[in-house]
Amino acid sequence: MTLYLLAFVICLVIGIPVAFSLGLASVAYLLVNDQWHLMIGFPQKMIAGIDNFVLLTIPFFILAGNLMNSADLTRQIVRFAQMLVGRVRGGLAVVNVVASMMFSGVSGAATAEASAIGSVMIPAMKRDGYSPAYAGALTAAGSILGPLVPPSLSLILYGVLTGTSISDLFLAGIVPAFALCGLLICYALWRARVEDHPLPAPVPREERAGLAVKALPALFLPVIIVGGIRSGVFTPTEAAAVAALYALLIGGLLYRTLNGGKIAQAFYDTATMTAGVMLIVAMASMTAFILGIENIPRAIAATLRGISEEPWILILLLNLVLLLLGLFLEPLAALVLAMPILNEVYPLLGVDSVQFGVMVVLNLMIGMITPPVGLCLFIVAAIGKQPLERVALAILPMIGICLAVLLLVAFVPMLTLALPALMGG
16 A cells, blocks of 8 residues: 555656546556456446446536636626625625635635636735735635535535435535634634725615626525425436526526627536546546555554544544645545545544535645645635745634634534534435
């Protein structure tokens, strides 16, 4: 197994994409351990890893997000958020967080949210006199709200890998997302008072009704997804298809900003993103097979049991490991790699699988904004044209806020389980 890890790290260091790094490390392991005959089953293992009907939700939800973004939804949401909360000192920072929360119900991915919201909010905050590093850091911190609420791609994959109800997972992430959003807003307001941030210009009264008409149908998308699944009108896969059709209709008929070229580009972007996601899942399935050969999951579970029998200590150790994993791997790849191990460790913790899923996803998302290799940090630093180290320094207090919410998710079950229970989960 040491050889596998060494080969994987070397591939990453020399710049080989994660999916191919996983595959090459698997091939190296099989050849060196004289198990080359298993190479015959490599394609079958890859196909088996993605041969799951529920995984069809991923391309449909990606398509819905791309269509919404092509329809210039980001600017509509930002203006609507400014109308709601913008008239306070530091209001543009608050708008940044609220817009991220609103856009969460469309994107489902942290990187998409960081690039979409960042391209609008970071230049606007710079023009208003905010520190570019702070603007980028706040955008990156807000981007992890996306994977906590429907249609979260990470929660979908966790549900597929563990058999957990996807609708329960969608509901479970909503309260933690609002808690994180509220704490980030409080931090932004505190920074505004300390640093005397400007008061933004009001949205003209004549624009307000139009903004509401344009923004609310898009914000209704998560309600359609969760409500449709919960009521039994459609399955999660059908809900994803409905979401894509809904995005196409409101983008073309309500906003009237979608044309043939934009729709074609949205389909192209969806195809390339889906291919990347599925390739990672397929290659990581081979890695999971190798972990099984080496019996690594049970060995790790036994090691943890030897360290302590106290569930709270095991939860803290597991959170630390997941945070480190999230530093170096894209969340979907990390999920596929970690779940064989987590499935062995999970019974030791005494937590519900829905609560556990939100905890795992939030851990991996915090890794996306944590220095030195958080992917969302690279995105916002590029948009704001700032050195990565400045953005990394500015985001440290916000990472502390995210860790506080993570501890609440890990040790306060009702934070994640109350809403699914209320809705009959």
